[in-house]
Amino acid sequence: MATTCQRYKRERHIAELAVQRAAILTEAVYYSQVKQTLTKDDKSPVTLADFGAQALVLAALATAFPDDKYIGEEDSAGLRTNPELSALVFDAVARTLKSNKQGASNINLGTMGSEQEMWDFIDLGNHDATAAGRVWTLDPIDGTKGFLRGGQYAIALALLVDGVVQVGVLGCPHLSSEGEEGIILSAVRGQGVVVKQMSADLNSILHPSEISMSRVPTAEASFCEGVEAGHSAHELQAKIANDLGISKATVRMDSQAKYASIAMGQGEIYLRLPTKMTYEEKIWDHAAGVVIIEEAGGIVVDMYCEPLDFTQGRTLKRNKGVVALPRGIFGDVMEVVTRNALEKYGKSAL
Numbered sequence: 056m057a058t059t060c061q062r063y064k065r066e067r068h069i070a071e072l073a074v075q076r077a078a079i080l081t082e083a084v085y086y087s088q089v090k091q092t093l094t095k096d097d098k099s100p101v102t103l104a105d106f107g108a109q110a111l112v113l114a115a116l117a118t119a120f121p122d123d124k125y126i127g128e129e130d131s132a133g134l135r136t137n138p139e140l141s142a143l144v145f146d147a148v149a150r151t152l153k154s155n156k157q158g159a160s161n162i163n164l165g166t167m168g169s170e171q172e173m174w175d176f177i178d179l180g181n182h183d184a185t186a187a188g189r190v191w192t193l194d195p196i197d198g199t200k201g202f203l204r205g206g207q208y209a210i211a212l213a214l215l216v217d218g219v220v221q222v223g224v225l226g227c228p229h230l231s232s233e234g235e236e237g238i239i240l241s242a243v244r245g246q247g248v249v250v251k252q253m254s255a256d257l258n259s260i261l262h263p264s265e266i267s268m269s270r271v272p273t274a275e276a277s278f279c280e281g282v283e284a285g286h287s288a289h290e291l292q293a294k295i296a297n298d299l300g301i302s303k304a305t306v307r308m309d310s311q312a313k314y315a316s317i318a319m320g321q322g323e324i325y326l327r328l329p330t331k332m333t334y335e336e337k338i339w340d341h342a343a344g345v346v347i348i349e350e351a352g353g354i355v356v357d358m359y360c361e362p363l364d365f366t367q368g369r370t371l372k373r374n375k376g377v378v379a380l381p382r383g384i385f386g387d388v389m390e391v392v393t394r395n396a397l398e399k400y401g402k403s404a405l
């Protein structure tokens with residue numbers, strides 16, 4: 056039986072290595088002219104890096120934790136019907152497998168020898184129930200629009216156990232800590248959160264440092280919101296900032312790098328407000344960020360001040376909007392957020 060301090064130690068370590076390995080592939084594509092972007096049915100973009108990163112992470116998890124279930128944002132349908140794209144993704148995966156070392160502890164992060172095997176790893180992410188058991192949730196490239204624009208993106212991986220996030224890892228190749236760009240944040244519930252520098256060599260010693268959220272009073276806080284106006288209501292955010300007497304400029308950033316940024320005290324309040332009430336937030340866009348914020352001393356709720364409910368499958372069906380912030384300013388800020396949410400969207404119909 057693992058002691059409390061050892062709980063999820065292996066899960067966290069494998070998740071960090073899997074994210075770090077996937078980042079080798081995503082970074083190669085980030086700086087390449089060839090991104091092979093497709094538009095999915097929901098009109099969102101997907102690139103060859105999304106598919107490749109999902110294959111690499113799920114190969115690592117399936118090798119280390121074969122009895123677990125996995126939920127990934129992507130599936131292989133777009134590859135099975137597009138041999139040219141599939142070959143490009145497989146080539147990127149094969150190069151990544153060749154280029155990195157497996158880590159000093161010789162942990163087997165899994166490999167794949169054919170396109171068929173790669174498709175099968177990607178499709179391990181098709182699970183959809185989250186209320187019971189161990190379920191990993193992965194966004195291989197969170198903030199694909201940011202990735203395409205040369206902005207922030209994140210590789211987001213989390214482990215849910217009976218619907219509660221226990222482990223969260225966020226790889227943020229373009230976010231900085233202490234002047235160095237490229238970091239991985241990881242948290243285990245009850246054991247705090249650390250930040251490490253990314254490295255292309257999985258053998259290298261990473262230097263973890265503990266992080267915690269900012270402690271400034273509300274009037275000195277700043278907001279962080281998404282770049283895409285279609286993903287979060289910017290105007291209402293500006294009104295809420297004004298109502299709170301906050302004058303600092305809002306920082307706009309793609310992906311869960313927002314959670315990472317405020318967890319490190321580089322900002323205070325992450326606010327995400329619906330642009331349409333029919334949209335259901337995806338669990339892979341929030342699971343890792345939630346445990347990282349909570350372990351950095353913060354709170355994450357929806358815009359009606361309800362906790363995020365990860366037991367409902369692939370989406371947060373019982374929540375609307377997301378707010379992440381330090382404990383010290385929670386009461387003040389949420390009073391204003393919920394009042395504005397009720398005025399604009401009405402009572403929660405959930």
Ligand SMILES: Nc1ncnc2c1ncn2[C@@H]1O[C@H](COP(=O)(O)O)[C@@H](OP(=O)(O)O)[C@H]1O
Pocket residue numbers: 099128194196197198199200201281282283285286287308309310311330331334337340
């Ligand atoms: N109408 C909408 N409202 C809120 N989020 C949306 C949205 N349409 C897409 N998204 C999600 O917003 C994520 C990016 O978040 P952000 O705007 O904070 O960078 C996308 O993740 P992907 O990039 O993985 O598809 C996608 O899941």
